[in-house]
Amino acid sequence: MLEAVADSTASTPYTAAELKVAASRIASWTWQTAGLPLERGVVFRRDVVARFIAVGCLTLKPASRGNLRSQLLRMSEVLLDPRDVPRRLAPLEPSEPAAPYSRAELASLRSWASTQSTPARRANAWVLLATGAGAGLAASEIGELRVGDIRVDGNGVLLVVTGERPRVVPVLREWEQVLADRTRTLGPDRFAFRENHAANYPNLIANFIDRSQVVGVKPKSQRLRATWIVRHLDAATPVVPLMQAAGIESLEAMTRYVRFVREVDDGEVRARLREA
Numbered sequence: 522m523l524e525a526v527a528d529s530t531a532s533t534p535y536t537a538a539e540l541k542v543a544a545s546r547i548a549s550w551t552w553q554t555a556g557l558p559l560e561r562g563v564v565f566r567r568d569v570v571a572r573f574i575a576v577g578c579l580t581l582k583p584a585s586r587g588n589l590r591s592q593l594l595r596m597s598e599v600l601l602d603p604r605d606v607p608r609r610l611a612p613l614e615p616s617e618p619a620a621p622y623s624r625a626e627l628a629s630l631r632s633w634a635s636t637q638s639t640p641a642r643r644a645n646a647w648v649l650l651a652t653g654a655g656a657g658l659a660a661s662e663i664g665e666l667r668v669g670d671i672r673v674d675g676n677g678v679l680l681v682v683t684g685e686r687p688r689v690v691p692v693l694r695e696w697e698q699v700l701a702d703r704t705r706t707l708g709p710d711r712f713a714f715r716e717n718h719a720a721n722y723p724n725l726i727a728n729f730i731d732r733s734q735v736v737g738v739k740p741k742s743q744r745l746r747a748t749w750i751v752r753h754l755d756a757a758t759p760v761v762p763l764m765q766a767a768g769i770e771s772l773e774a775m776t777r778y779v780r781f782v783r784e785v786d787d788g789e790v791r792a793r794l795r796e797a
Contacts, residue, residue: 522548525561529599535592543592550577565597583617618777619743621751627654629737637733644706645729646740647699648714653745654752655696656680657767660742664718664725669709673701686768693752751781 634646672679678692
């Protein structure tokens, strides 16, 4: 398996350490559970990878399973003859969406932000909440946002999001001031969140939170984003502009959050459907 890792590392976007973990997992399952030979032509076949992900990774969360599958499939593409690679696999079931924060939980998060130990930490905590609950940015987008990407005008505040899902997001009114203040205290080339970090990295937000004392609910970027999405669904924001602002291309991805939308009484439902 070490040779397989060495042969595929340069041709995949993953590190040797990541591929070593992935290869070790599937090799152990292939040999001990499936009873198949430890040959790369067997271990990295797409149907074997699919079976391993389906029955051999039940303790992993959906996102982790998806990442593991991606790593193994990239190795399969590099290591096997294309003629030996079966058709594309069916996509995994989508992971459960993060639950939005309640009003009480948001109040707790505001308290958390306002009680950070230094002015700099307080400012960064507020920016985290404003970009997440106020604009629905994902964790990587929060880390990559520059102060120059915050646009303030007479109609409010816009965030210009770059990267894989470029878009412009209007900020909810109640969070505008936090981000407008950021444009007055930092230069346009500085990062809006944790302004002194050199580059975005996966644990940028988690490390910031772990260094703080959290009493009660813990801030999580996925839940902040979900809070923003559900807030707009509750407010009957038109779905197409909302999907564009969220960077979501599939209506299915949006409907995952419908379970969190407040219930509407029958009278209001009838009136809205009648007057549409």
